[in-house]
Amino acid sequence: MRELRRDPVADRWVIFSAERADRPMGAITEHIVEPDSFCPFCEGAEASTPSESFALREEGSAPDGPGWRLRVVPNKFPALSGEERPSGNETDIYQRLPGVGRHEVIIETPEHDRSLADMPEARIAEVFGAVRGRMREYRKDERIRCAQFFKNHGQAAGASLPHSHSQLIGMPVVSKLLAEELEGAARHYRQRGRCVFCDIIEFELSHGQRVIERDEVFVALAPFASRFPYEAWLVPTRHEARFDDTDDAVILALAGMFKQIAARLNRTLDDPPYNLMLHTAPFGPAPPAPYHWHIELMPVMGRAAGFEWGAGFHINSVFPEDAARVLREAP
Amino acid sequence: MRELRRDPVADRWVIFSAERADRPMGAITEHIVEPDSFCPFCEGAEASTPSESFALREEGSAPDGPGWRLRVVPNKFPALSGEERPSGNETDIYQRLPGVGRHEVIIETPEHDRSLADMPEARIAEVFGAVRGRMREYRKDERIRCAQFFKNHGQAAGASLPHSHSQLIGMPVVSKLLAEELEGAARHYRQRGRCVFCDIIEFELSHGQRVIERDEVFVALAPFASRFPYEAWLVPTRHEARFDDTDDAVILALAGMFKQIAARLNRTLDDPPYNLMLHTAPFGPAPPAPYHWHIELMPVMGRAAGFEWGAGFHINSVFPEDAARVLREAP
Numbered sequence: 001m002r003e004l005r006r007d008p009v010a011d012r013w014v015i016f017s018a019e020r021a022d023r024p025m026g027a028i029t030e031h032i033v034e035p036d037s038f039c040p041f042c043e044g045a046e047a048s049t050p051s052e053s054f055a056l057r058e059e060g061s062a063p064d065g066p067g068w069r070l071r072v073v074p075n076k077f078p079a080l081s082g083e084e085r086p087s088g089n090e091t092d093i094y095q096r097l098p099g100v101g102r103h104e105v106i107i108e109t110p111e112h113d114r115s116l117a118d119m120p121e122a123r124i125a126e127v128f129g130a131v132r133g134r135m136r137e138y139r140k141d142e143r144i145r146c147a148q149f150f151k152n153h154g155q156a157a158g159a160s161l162p163h164s165h166s167q168l169i170g171m172p173v174v175s176k177l178l179a180e181e182l183e184g185a186a187r188h189y190r191q192r193g194r195c196v197f198c199d200i201i202e203f204e205l206s207h208g209q210r211v212i213e214r215d216e217v218f219v220a221l222a223p224f225a226s227r228f229p230y231e232a233w234l235v236p237t238r239h240e241a242r243f244d245d246t247d248d249a250v251i252l253a254l255a256g257m258f259k260q261i262a263a264r265l266n267r268t269l270d271d272p273p274y275n276l277m278l279h280t281a282p283f284g285p286a287p288p289a290p291y292h293w294h295i296e297l298m299p300v301m302g303r304a305a306g307f308e309w310g311a312g313f314h315i316n317s318v319f320p321e322d323a324a325r326v327l328r329e330a331p
Numbered sequence: 332m333r334e335l336r337r338d339p340v341a342d343r344w345v346i347f348s349a350e351r352a353d354r355p356m357g358a359i360t361e362h363i364v365e366p367d368s369f370c371p372f373c374e375g376a377e378a379s380t381p382s383e384s385f386a387l388r389e390e391g392s393a394p395d396g397p398g399w400r401l402r403v404v405p406n407k408f409p410a411l412s413g414e415e416r417p418s419g420n421e422t423d424i425y426q427r428l429p430g431v432g433r434h435e436v437i438i439e440t441p442e443h444d445r446s447l448a449d450m451p452e453a454r455i456a457e458v459f460g461a462v463r464g465r466m467r468e469y470r471k472d473e474r475i476r477c478a479q480f481f482k483n484h485g486q487a488a489g490a491s492l493p494h495s496h497s498q499l500i501g502m503p504v505v506s507k508l509l510a511e512e513l514e515g516a517a518r519h520y521r522q523r524g525r526c527v528f529c530d531i532i533e534f535e536l537s538h539g540q541r542v543i544e545r546d547e548v549f550v551a552l553a554p555f556a557s558r559f560p561y562e563a564w565l566v567p568t569r570h571e572a573r574f575d576d577t578d579d580a581v582i583l584a585l586a587g588m589f590k591q592i593a594a595r596l597n598r599t600l601d602d603p604p605y606n607l608m609l610h611t612a613p614f615g616p617a618p619p620a621p622y623h624w625h626i627e628l629m630p631v632m633g634r635a636a637g638f639e640w641g642a643g644f645h646i647n648s649v650f651p652e653d654a655a656r657v658l659r660e661a662p
Contacts, residue, residue, distance in 0.1 A: 001650075007556035009515040009527050010508065014556045015646045024560070024649040024657070079638075079646045093519075093530050094555050148644075150637030158636025169638060176643030177341065184340040188424075196340050199424050224425050225338035225345045229355070277641030296641070304635050305489025306481030307410075307500060310608030310627070312507030315346045315410045318355040319332075326355070 002084045002099025004173060013173055017079045017099060041163035043068070043110035050074040053104060054133060056126055070126055071107040072134055072168075078103035079169055082141075100143050102170035106130055109164055115153065116164050117262035124255035125248075127166070131278070132251065134168055135244035139283040144170040146178055146282040149243075154273025157300045166276070174282050181279065186289035197292030198239050200224075210320050212327045213260055217253035220261050222320035222327070227298070229318035230269060230327065232261050234295040243280040243293040254295070264330040265299055272299040333415045333430025335504060344504055348410045348430060372494035374399070374441035381405040384435060385464060387457055401457055402438040403465055403499075409434035410500055413472075431474050433501035437461055440495055446484065447495050448593030455586035456579075458497070462609070463582065465499055466575040470614040475501040477509060477613040480574075485604025488631045497607070505613050512610065517620035528623030529570050531555075541651050543658045544591055548584035551592050553651035553658070558629070560649035561600060561658065563592050565626040574611040574624040585626070595661040596630055603630040 003016045018024060040048035046064045054072040061067025080101025108116055108127045116124060131149050138144050151166035152158040159165075174182070188196035204210050204221050212220040212232060221233045234257050236250055258276075265272060280293040308314055334347045349355060371379035377395045385403040392398025411432025439447055439458045447455060462480050469475050482497035483489040490496075505513075519527035535541055535552050543551040543563060552564045565588050567581055589607075596603060611624035639645055 003650075005556040007515075007554070008519065008531065010511050011515050011518075012511075012556065012558075013644055014558055015644060016648075016650055017646055018648045018650055018653075024653045093527070093534055148638060148642045150641045152636045156634075158634055167638070169642075171642070171644075175641070177641065178643075180341050180343075180643070184338075184342050187342075188339065196424070200339065203424055223338070225336040225343065227343075227345055275637040275640055277637050279641070298640065303487075303489055305483045306606040306608050307479060307498070309606055309629065310481045310506070310508065310610070311479045311500075311502070312509075312511070313344055313346060313502075315348055317347075317349045319347055319349055322349075322355045 002078075002080055004097040004099055006095040008093045008095070012176055015079050015099060015171075017077070039112055039161065039163050041105075041107045041161060041165060042112050046071070049105070049107075050076060053137075054130060056130070066110075068110060069123070070109070070130055072104050072130055073107065075103040075105050075167065080171065097172055100172045102138055102141075102144065102147075102168070104134060104168050106134075106166045106168065107163070108166065112163050114164060116151070116166075117259055117266065121252065121255045121259055124259060125252045128251050128254055129248070131166075131168060132244055132246065135280075138168075138170040139244060141170070143172050144283060146171055146174050147280075148175060149278040151276040152273075153276070154300070157273035157275050159273075178279065178282065182281075182287055182289070182291060185287075185291050189289035195239055195290035195292050197235060197294065198290070201235060201237055210324045212264065212324050213257065215253065215257065217250055218257040220257055222324035224320060226316055226318075226320045226323065227314040229301050229316060230265060230272075230299045230323045231320070232265070232297045232327070234258060234261065234297065235292065236294070239290065239292055241281040241287060241291040241293060243278055244283075246293070258295070258297075261297060261327070264327045265297075267330045268326055269299055269301075272301065274299045333409075333411055335428040335430055337426040339424045339426070343507055346410050346430060346502075348408070370443055370492065370494050372436075372438045372492060372496060373443050377402075380436070380438075381407060384468075385461060387461070397441075399441060400454070401440070401461055403435050403461055404438065406434040406436050406498065411502065428503055431503045433469055433472075433475065433478075433499070435465060435499045437465075437497045437499065438494070439497065443494050445495060447482070447497075448590055448597065452583070452586045452590055455590060456583045459582050459585055460579070462497075462499060463575055463577065466611075469499075469501040470575060472501070474503050475614060477502055477505050478611075479506060480609040482607040483604075484607070485631070488604035488606050490604075509610065509613065513612075513618055513620070513622060516618075516622050520620035526570055526621035526623050528566060528625065529621070532566060532568055541655045543595065543655050544588065546584065546588065548581055549588040551588055553655035555651060557647055557649075557651045557654065558645040560632050560647060561596060561603075561630045561654045562651070563596070563628045563658070565589060565592065565628065566623070567625070570621065570623055572612040572618060572622040572624060574609055575614075577624070589626070589628075592628060592658075595658045596628075598661045599657055600630055600632075603632065605630045 052071045055068045056070040058067040080099045084098040147170045149168045210222045275298045277296045281291040383402045386399045387401040389398040411430045415429040478501045480499045516527045541553045606629045608627045612622040
């Protein structure tokens, strides 16, 4: 059973995805991944995932068989699904929605031990391209308002299987962080008539101290108010609200910049676990003020605890100017 | 050096607390706590903490010596401090504040292996009473706008030392979650002319399915939009905005209810790590709409990952109706 519920005070939606049980336990702290156990994401194990919704394959190879270099499959335990019915009947102060949406896994490579950052640029670009393609599919469904693409690399970053993969969740409401960013972008636009991200890029490029790397298409920044040590944002310098509207040249440049920054993080922090998140405008009509898609990359160096959950603030022990300098100087 | 920085898009403050270094590393994933190593929170080790700002002691015992049953000391590595100077000079799109505030540790017991929930009710009440006392002290400082009390129990919940303790951080800005709750409470008040928490209590008590326990003074709920499996809120049934204004009878009742709920969680989930957070109105003038202080208690059963950091949403695999039933039925 899947359902979205809104907290009446904090205006925060929570996705419930549960089988009702006598003694429901939820996720148990840290999945145990046994290195030698069966991997459902390896070539030859296609039958152990739901049927693929997209794949890049050798010519002539059959769906859900070997011969692929990338597969997209529905999540076996989806947070949201296409076939949920309205549930419950309390109303009054509470609001709920059926858990309608999509939840897919992008299996980025058939090789069990290959990480995304180690793949050739063209292959990384195929991963981002597949995400763009799936989002173009999702946006045809009017019930889906936005999609969250994310990757958890390493067990401490929340990955439950070591085989390199990422996930895409299509949601019937705009996510909380995206709503906040849209509001912040609108506030900035009202005050200055400009895209706040374009202003950030201009400011950072002219000051330089938080720039990790730049090329013709992307700038990689340690953001001014980084929540985590060595947090990095990859921002396309050309203004564009939606990742799903971007072109192949930008996708290829994104792959190159991701590979560069991941290599710098790996050399500096010794292959850290990380979370990667795409921020992009909701589907549907144009947003009321300029938005600007980008990728946020966060090495996992600690974990959120009482202060973060209570205050919604973060305490960061590394200034972004220092992080950017160290990453620029990485051999 | 300490500084607060505001993200210009997400309107989110981050506290920077760092010594500048050539190769700053930040927190390393999971502190390693060696069970036999020296504990700075034990009786006899008073010299290894900063001087106590408050203590409950045997009559005649000297400050910063043995003979105490509770000590409050400044954090040795404070996130915020009373003596920060304004820093930096960039302005334009960015906003920053000096890292002014307080950061104290409440050492809840001299016994190394005693957990808060195992202490007698009267001793637990002394802990909450000490927090109230420190908040009454903090609020005299006009630079401090609100305080976040929190407890991380267990290594997986972020505790860096096993000896039972909690923390209090006084901040120069209102925390993000508190600001959101104040806004939600104001919205509800505009629409209904009532305190949203009082309405929640009334609704939950009349429906019953998410009530874990209640007595004359408190109700313990599995909240409608729980972010985490077995999340529990302890809410005083009498309307009161500020924890720092509450009286001894409520403090004692809180201790009793905390002990009850912690025992139910321990029996159900086998002594889980948990985070405990106090939510209370900011210091200074009365809030513009009714607020209602409460405690949020969250067993740690997984960890936030890419989806949570990207979307600001949570996926919860246990419905609160199920969690409340299981906790009610705990032996």
